[in-house]
Amino acid sequence: MSTRQAADKSKSVEDASPESITLPRPTLERLPAYYRVVAAAVKSGEAYIASSELGRRLQIDDAQVRRDLSCVWGKGRPGLGYKAVDLLHRLEDVLGFNNVTDAVLVGAGRLGLALCAYPGFRSYGIQIVAVFDADKNKIGKKLPGEGNAGRVILPVDKLGDLVRRLRIQLGIITVPEHEAQGVANTMVEAGIRAIWNFAPVSLTVPSDVVVRNEDLAIGLATLQHYLTK
Amino acid sequence: MSTRQAADKSKSVEDASPESITLPRPTLERLPAYYRVVAAAVKSGEAYIASSELGRRLQIDDAQVRRDLSCVWGKGRPGLGYKAVDLLHRLEDVLGFNNVTDAVLVGAGRLGLALCAYPGFRSYGIQIVAVFDADKNKIGKKLPGEGNAGRVILPVDKLGDLVRRLRIQLGIITVPEHEAQGVANTMVEAGIRAIWNFAPVSLTVPSDVVVRNEDLAIGLATLQHYLTK
DNA sequence: CGAAGTTCGTGATATTTTTCACTATCACCA
DNA sequence: TGGTGATAGTGAAAAATATCACGAACTTCG
Numbered sequence: 001m002s003t004r005q006a007a008d009k010s011k012s013v014e015d016a017s018p019e020s021i022t023l024p025r026p027t028l029e030r031l032p033a034y035y036r037v038v039a040a041a042v043k044s045g046e047a048y049i050a051s052s053e054l055g056r057r058l059q060i061d062d063a064q065v066r067r068d069l070s071c072v073w074g075k076g077r078p079g080l081g082y083k084a085v086d087l088l089h090r091l092e093d094v095l096g097f098n099n100v101t102d103a104v105l106v107g108a109g110r111l112g113l114a115l116c117a118y119p120g121f122r123s124y125g126i127q128i129v130a131v132f133d134a135d136k137n138k139i140g141k142k143l144p145g146e147g148n149a150g151r152v153i154l155p156v157d158k159l160g161d162l163v164r165r166l167r168i169q170l171g172i173i174t175v176p177e178h179e180a181q182g183v184a185n186t187m188v189e190a191g192i193r194a195i196w197n198f199a200p201v202s203l204t205v206p207s208d209v210v211v212r213n214e215d216l217a218i219g220l221a222t223l224q225h226y227l228t229k
Numbered sequence: 230m231s232t233r234q235a236a237d238k239s240k241s242v243e244d245a246s247p248e249s250i251t252l253p254r255p256t257l258e259r260l261p262a263y264y265r266v267v268a269a270a271v272k273s274g275e276a277y278i279a280s281s282e283l284g285r286r287l288q289i290d291d292a293q294v295r296r297d298l299s300c301v302w303g304k305g306r307p308g309l310g311y312k313a314v315d316l317l318h319r320l321e322d323v324l325g326f327n328n329v330t331d332a333v334l335v336g337a338g339r340l341g342l343a344l345c346a347y348p349g350f351r352s353y354g355i356q357i358v359a360v361f362d363a364d365k366n367k368i369g370k371k372l373p374g375e376g377n378a379g380r381v382i383l384p385v386d387k388l389g390d391l392v393r394r395l396r397i398q399l400g401i402i403t404v405p406e407h408e409a410q411g412v413a414n415t416m417v418e419a420g421i422r423a424i425w426n427f428a429p430v431s432l433t434v435p436s437d438v439v440v441r442n443e444d445l446a447i448g449l450a451t452l453q454h455y456l457t458k
Numbered sequence: 459c460g461a462a463g464t465t466c467g468t469g470a471t472a473t474t475t476t477t478c479a480c481t482a483t484c485a486c487c488a
Numbered sequence: 489t490g491g492t493g494a495t496a497g498t499g500a501a502a503a504a505t506a507t508c509a510c511g512a513a514c515t516t517c518g
């Protein structure tokens with residue numbers, strides 16, 4: 001969760017490189033929503049989509065939409081809007097949905113297997129190449145889901161090896177909280193660069209490893225807080 | 230207009246009411262993390278915990294911690310820190326972990342059942358009282374998880390009735406995206422006040438209904454974006 | 459081709475959130 | 489009991505983010 005923004009305020013001279021761009025965090029978090037709306041628009045045959053329309057469908061201010069998209073792609077057409085297909089591709093690029101990233105998942109509990117079976121990951125550019133668990137009873141069991149025929153749960157002590165061997169960059173943690181830090185350590189040691197953590201703990205990792213905590217308690221707390229008012 | 234804190238102790242009336250406080254959104258989202266650390270501290274027998282220590286464990290600036298906690302509880306003790314047990318209770322109060330909220334869950338897929346089996350909800354003040362699905366093959370099947378003995382999946386056309394009858398306030402949506410809006414409509418019509426949405430769509434609801442979108446694509450996109458840099 | 463109507467991109471402004479810096483408060487100890 | 493050290497609370501400054509507002513670019517149509 002380190003958002004170090006360089007003070008370098010270089011205006012987009014060459015916008016061709018999708019890599020070097022730095023997006024404000026809130027903008028980055030809105031992009032997936034834009035992506036879905038644009039994808040829907042493309043599907044339903046709309047050639048262009050305007051910021052106001054995008055904003056209306058997502059309840060976001062249209063100026064906000066324009067500013068977000070201008071970070072990503074300064075190619076809207078006045079009078080018409082954004083060319084839907086091109087914008088879609090651009091968003092895929094920025095969000096990394098194009099190049100497939102291999103991932104490992106540790107923790108073959110209900111949540112882990114649910115994620116593992118989720119077909120959507122493919123379209124988001126994630127492929128879970130292996131699932132691990134520490135429980136001997138689970139090891140060797142088949143994985144659920146469409147594309148997982150024949151694949152099985154592996155013992156967690158093979159985790160480090162496999163990560164190293166396949167140069168896996170992304171690890172998904174769905175183990176109970178008291179095991180999470182240990183798994184994270186193994187991952188880090190084996191060279192993983194990003195961790196998607198579903199365990200309700202705050203992991204400690206080196207600063208060059210990105211962690212995204214998917215904390216369900218936050219959602220619950222938010223809602224509960226509103227309800228008790 | 231400067232040093233007048235002695236006279237103007239509390240910002241408004243006495244702070245006994247946990248209801249009327251309004252927290253900045255980012256603060257509210259950090260509270261669950263504080264809650265966990267404080268809970269751990271209490272468990273391990275620490276009587277007091279300092280903002281610096283909290284911050285260290287969560288990688289949050291200590292001034293930030295103090296400001297957050299001051300919104301919630303202006304009762305830290307200089308020289309010592311916050312009394313762990315009391316702070317814990319205060320956080321439980323604010324986060325609504327004390328009063329149990331009944332909830333319904335719609336969508337008995339893998340994710341829905343995983344949530345349904347998750348024991349942690351109880352301690353967060355949530356109780357899932359019924360699980361619905363539209364799939365006839367699933368209806369009548371048993372629910373997984375410890376406390377769910379004997380309970381079964383109900384047909385979704387009973388959703389409205391049950392919500393109305395039990396005056397349910399919170400709905401959890403774990404259906405495929407194209408069914409989500411319909412479920413949300415039913416919930417809203419039946420009087421639900423908050424929706425926890427796991428479907429990757431932006432729901433349209435009246436302004437008095439709170440929606441929390443738990444969008445996995447955001448997490449993925451964030452990580453992918455960092456990886457492709 | 460010109461006028462009317464949209465919509466983008468963005469400087470300027472407002473708002474929100476974080477961080478700094480300092481004082482008052484309290485514990486602890488000799 | 490007074491001195492020392494640690495820490496909370498909080499104005500004020502800084503940084504980040506969102507919104508406003510307007511000119512310029514483009515389309516459409518007569």
